[in-house]
Amino acid sequence: MIKEFIQGLLITLKYLGPGHTTTVQYPRKGHRLQPSDRFRGLHRLVPDHDREKCVACYLCPTVCPAKCITVESAENEKGEKYPKVYKIDLLRCIFCGYCVEACPVEAIEMTGDYELANYHRDDFTFDKKRLVR
Amino acid sequence: MVNLTIDGKEITVSKTATIYEAAKEAGIDIPVLCYAKKLLPYGACRVCLVEVEQMKGRLIPSCTTPVTEGMVVTTMSDEIQKVRKTVLEFLLVNHVIDCPVCDKGGECDLQDLTYEYEVVTNRFEGEKFDLPTDEVNPLIERNMNRCVLCGKCVRVCDEIVGYGSYSFINRGFETKIATAFDRGLNCEFCGQCVSMCPVGAILPRPFKFKARPWQIKEVDSVCSYCGNGCTITMGVKDNKVQTIRFNDKIGVNDGNLCIRGRFGYSYANSDDRLTTPLIKKDGELVEASWDEALEAVAEGFKKAAADKGVGIISGARLTNEELFLLKNVAKAIGTENLDHSGGECYKGVTEGLVETLGVKASTGTFPQVEDADVILSIRSDFYETHPVFGMVVNQAVKRNEAQLFIVADKKGKFGKLPNAETLLHKPALEVNVLNAMAQALIEDGSAVTDGVDGLDELKKSLADYAPEKVAAATGVPAEQIKAAAKALAGANKSAILLAYGLPYTAQSKEIAVAAANLAILSGNVDKEGSNLYLCGEKANSQGAIDLGVIPAGSGQGAQQMLDAAAAGSLSALYVVGEDMVTSYPDREKVEKALDGAGFVVAQDLFLSPTAQKADVVLPAASFAEKDGTFTNAERRIQRVHPGITSPGEAKTDYAIFELLANKLGAGLSYTGPAAVFAALANEVDAYKGVEFNAIGAQGVVWGGEELKAATKKVVPVKGAAAVDGKFVLLTGSALYHSGTVSTHAKGPVAVVPEAYVEFGSEDATVLQVADGDMIKIKANGAEVQLKAKVDKRLPQGVVFAPYHFAEAGLNKLYKGEAAIAVEVSK
Numbered sequence: 001m002i003k004e005f006i007q008g009l010l011i012t013l014k015y016l017g018p019g020h021t022t023t024v025q026y027p028r029k030g031h032r033l034q035p036s037d038r039f040r041g042l043h044r045l046v047p048d049h050d051r052e053k054c055v056a057c058y059l060c061p062t063v064c065p066a067k068c069i070t071v072e073s074a075e076n077e078k079g080e081k082y083p084k085v086y087k088i089d090l091l092r093c094i095f096c097g098y099c100v101e102a103c104p105v106e107a108i109e110m111t112g113d114y115e116l117a118n119y120h121r122d123d124f125t126f127d128k129k130r131l132v133r
Numbered sequence: 134m135v136n137l138t139i140d141g142k143e144i145t146v147s148k149t150a151t152i153y154e155a156a157k158e159a160g161i162d163i164p165v166l167c168y169a170k171k172l173l174p175y176g177a178c179r180v181c182l183v184e185v186e187q188m189k190g191r192l193i194p195s196c197t198t199p200v201t202e203g204m205v206v207t208t209m210s211d212e213i214q215k216v217r218k219t220v221l222e223f224l225l226v227n228h229v230i231d232c233p234v235c236d237k238g239g240e241c242d243l244q245d246l247t248y249e250y251e252v253v254t255n256r257f258e259g260e261k262f263d264l265p266t267d268e269v270n271p272l273i274e275r276n277m278n279r280c281v282l283c284g285k286c287v288r289v290c291d292e293i294v295g296y297g298s299y300s301f302i303n304r305g306f307e308t309k310i311a312t313a314f315d316r317g318l319n320c321e322f323c324g325q326c327v328s329m330c331p332v333g334a335i336l337p338r339p340f341k342f343k344a345r346p347w348q349i350k351e352v353d354s355v356c357s358y359c360g361n362g363c364t365i366t367m368g369v370k371d372n373k374v375q376t377i378r379f380n381d382k383i384g385v386n387d388g389n390l391c392i393r394g395r396f397g398y399s400y401a402n403s404d405d406r407l408t409t410p411l412i413k414k415d416g417e418l419v420e421a422s423w424d425e426a427l428e429a430v431a432e433g434f435k436k437a438a439a440d441k442g443v444g445i446i447s448g449a450r451l452t453n454e455e456l457f458l459l460k461n462v463a464k465a466i467g468t469e470n471l472d473h474s475g476g477e478c479y480k481g482v483t484e485g486l487v488e489t490l491g492v493k494a495s496t497g498t499f500p501q502v503e504d505a506d507v508i509l510s511i512r513s514d515f516y517e518t519h520p521v522f523g524m525v526v527n528q529a530v531k532r533n534e535a536q537l538f539i540v541a542d543k544k545g546k547f548g549k550l551p552n553a554e555t556l557l558h559k560p561a562l563e564v565n566v567l568n569a570m571a572q573a574l575i576e577d578g579s580a581v582t583d584g585v586d587g588l589d590e591l592k593k594s595l596a597d598y599a600p601e602k603v604a605a606a607t608g609v610p611a612e613q614i615k616a617a618a619k620a621l622a623g624a625n626k627s628a629i630l631l632a633y634g635l636p637y638t639a640q641s642k643e644i645a646v647a648a649a650n651l652a653i654l655s656g657n658v659d660k661e662g663s664n665l666y667l668c669g670e671k672a673n674s675q676g677a678i679d680l681g682v683i684p685a686g687s688g689q690g691a692q693q694m695l696d697a698a699a700a701g702s703l704s705a706l707y708v709v710g711e712d713m714v715t716s717y718p719d720r721e722k723v724e725k726a727l728d729g730a731g732f733v734v735a736q737d738l739f740l741s742p743t744a745q746k747a748d749v750v751l752p753a754a755s756f757a758e759k760d761g762t763f764t765n766a767e768r769r770i771q772r773v774h775p776g777i778t779s780p781g782e783a784k785t786d787y788a789i790f791e792l793l794a795n796k797l798g799a800g801l802s803y804t805g806p807a808a809v810f811a812a813l814a815n816e817v818d819a820y821k822g823v824e825f826n827a828i829g830a831q832g833v834v835w836g837g838e839e840l841k842a843a844t845k846k847v848v849p850v851k852g853a854a855a856v857d858g859k860f861v862l863l864t865g866s867a868l869y870h871s872g873t874v875s876t877h878a879k880g881p882v883a884v885v886p887e888a889y890v891e892f893g894s895e896d897a898t899v900l901q902v903a904d905g906d907m908i909k910i911k912a913n914g915a916e917v918q919l920k921a922k923v924d925k926r927l928p929q930g931v932v933f934a935p936y937h938f939a940e941a942g943l944n945k946l947y948k949g950e951a952a953i954a955v956e957v958s959k
Contacts, residue, residue, distance in 0.1 A: 055233045056234075056342070057232075073343075074342060075341060075342050080234070081234040105233060
């Protein structure tokens with residue numbers, strides 16, 4: 001019985017040693033975790049040549065259950081519809097991903113970016129400049 | 134009536150109904166793309182196919198098939214589902230899928246059907262359309278790549294508007310909707326095609342990319358431009374009127390609108406709106422608080438009332454409630470000098486009709502005209518002042534084959550209709566022609582004389598107006614006069630139309646009397662469904678008359694007030710919602726009056742030329758911000774609803790009058806428009822029994838559908854003499870504008886941005902005038918310069934200029950005459 005007990009403890013001890021640990025000293029050692037592909041972090045507006053892919057169809061603010069997306073459409077020089085204003089209020093966002101699902105042109109996606117803490121309320125408003133990456 | 138069964142439901146409908154209409158009545162939904170209530174059946178889209186037991190073997194288009202007795206209809210089966218889906222697949226072969234950027238997305242019939250029938254894949258392949266889009270004109274955007282060829286735009290433009298801008302061109306797959314020679318649009322810009330389009334092929338350009346349909350709040354109100362009283366549904370977002378939405382469910386206009394109604398809303402959003410009260414200090418208008426401004430106004434009026442008196446001149450675009458409060462303000466000031474709209478132009482109603490028929494309004498309602506078989510329009514400008522009523526006439530003529538006569542000094546839209554005959558007379562001779570028609574009826578004995586008063590005097594005076602004599606003077610052939618008179622007298626149902634307004638001041642009363650004489654003699658007054666229409670130029674012209682915003686007792690009318698102020702015998706003027714300097718006849722006199730009155734208060738939306746001359750300017754609200762009622766030209770009292778709030782500190786006229794009355798110590802206090810309406814209904818006989826909150830979507834017509842004439846008295850009326858001169862200037866209303874406020878609205882301004890002088894093509898050739906040339910026009914010791922416009926409407930020797938524009942200064946020449954002899958030079 002003692003033999004089995006020691007065997008078990010050895011396994012435990014092995015995982016205490018270097019190379020086997022899954023605990024990360026976050027954020028002290030500057031580790032960045034790699035979340036899964038399906039993780040729903042900060043939004044990103046997909047760029048397309050000289051502009052954003054978004055055509056300001058208003059489906060994302062319509063579907064958004066938290067009402068955190070503000071879109072204002074306008075006409076650019078080429079006569080195309082584009083979002084003059086695109087803002088996400090992350091304080092209200094619930095990261096449900098419905099905006100991504102609703103988008104007919106795959107212009108918005110959610111990245112693995114999870115470090116979203118900040119000091120000022122205003123900093124949680126992500127405008128087009130911060131979203132198009 | 135016909136009995137039939139639809140989906141097992143037994144229903145009875147009128148025998149003129151189609152299967153689609155019968156189903157709709159029974160609450161059964163059949164999808165359609167090309168059907169519209171007001172258009173003739175067409176059957177272009179094949180989406181509405183149904184099964185009929187008696188016609189087995191093929192599917193039947195329900196929108197074009199009339200019902201028959203005992204018909205058994207099935208509106209949904211597997212086969213129907215399959216066929217409808219296939220039809221949609223066909224439509225989607227070439228249709229570009231740009232729903233995300235198409236402004237129709239969300240209320241698109243094709244999108245809805247595609248969703249409903251789950252057309253997720255397409256069995257057919259084809260090239261997507263790649264046609265050029267028309268985004269040249271500022272109002273109507275056409276993208277034929279999205280067109281489903283339902284033909285609604287073609288039909289509405291032809292059947293209702295009577296313009297015929299569009300047609301199908303090419304064949305087969307290349308078929309498309311286009312204008313003549315596939316050029317840009319150059320039409321009335323009424324936007325009827327926009328409202329009809331079931332997809333995003335024709336869209337309102339001012340609304341491009343502004344909002345999605347579901348984000349818009351719809352507010353039903355009444356258009357504030359002309360006396361037609363069309364229902365307009367404002368699309369409101371972000372406290373702005375973003376667009377006018379199509380609404381054929383309520384109102385008098387059946388969803389029809391003109392350019393002013395559909396695209397003229399933007400003055401409410403204008404950045405030029407007054408937002409704070411202004412007080413003149415050291416010769417300059419400076420911003421002030423409401424308290425200061427009202428204090429100054431009250432002080433000024435009190436002082437003036439104690440001195441030589443105060444005159445109040447109002448516009449006719451205030452609500453009934455506001456006009457009622459204004460009367461109370463006048464009482465509080467202690468003045469009887471109260472008038473509206475220049476004080477002359479409406480006399481056809483207040484004096485002309487009162488003396489003859491004993492009524493103060495049109496006797497019928499608009500829809501009755503649709504069934505008329507003879508219509509007499511006095512002045513071709515009737516279409517310009519009341520375009521949507523004009524569309525009713527179009528339908529009467531085009532669909533019901535009514536005979537239309539136009540007594541006019543120029544040709545116009547009406548004259549181009551089939552069955553239309555223009556009695557083209559020399560300028561200013563309307564009365565002569567009408568008198569001649571009356572004489573023709575008396576001569577051939579077909580005149581109705583039973584129970585008619587004043588016949589002997591009339592006969593005596595009409596002796597001078599034998600058709601032959603008048604023909605020589607007016608240029609209208611005697612035969613034509615006689616034929617028109619005969620047709621009018623022989624009609625089962627007839628309509629006589631006449632519009633009044635500021636540019637039609639001359640002979641306002643005389644023309645109305647002559648028209649009423651003719652109405653009496655031709656039997657129009659007695660026959661059911663036959664009516665005489667006198668239509669006001671402004672949204673609440675009729676309301677102003679009903680409420681008695683006219684001089685009473687010893688009070689002065691507008692023109693006397695102006696004369697008195699110019700002579701220094703009136704101490705103050707209160708101008709509400711009128712730009713007198715721009716729109717009243719004789720600018721010199723108006724300016725003198727404004728200078729001569731010691732104290733002038735202007736209440737307006739914009740810093741108009743009149744407001745610039747005021748001592749205190751009060752910022753008022755547009756119709757889009759008001760709650761109340763308008764009474765239209767057919768006596769229909771309709772509710773106006775507020776859609777937005779006023780910019781800055783601007784207040785509704787209602788609020789201003791209340792505050793001012795309190796400052797004057799009158800203690801005027803109502804809980805709201807409903808209470809004011811109750812008070813006014815107590816005072817105005819015609820409005821008795823009408824309840825504010827019970828005024829429904831269709832409004833309430835006071836006096837009933839047909840107003841009985843109280844008297845039948847013919848009154849002798851003198852015609853005018855022809856105006857001598859090589860060129861004669863006529864003024865009037867342009868189709869694209871109404872009053873002066875539309876010159877602040879982007880839509881109308883985009884089409885007609887500035888004043889012009891119109892030449893007939895013959896004169897233009899002789900004078901070598903081309904579009905855009907600057908023309909000097911001299912008359913009455915004044916000269917104005919206007920851009921030339923060449924058209925085919927005008928007879929030789931006649932030029933026309935619209936009166937709406939402040940900068941043009943047309944009223945330097947126009948002093949209230951029907952026609953002005955002018956010198957024209959390049």
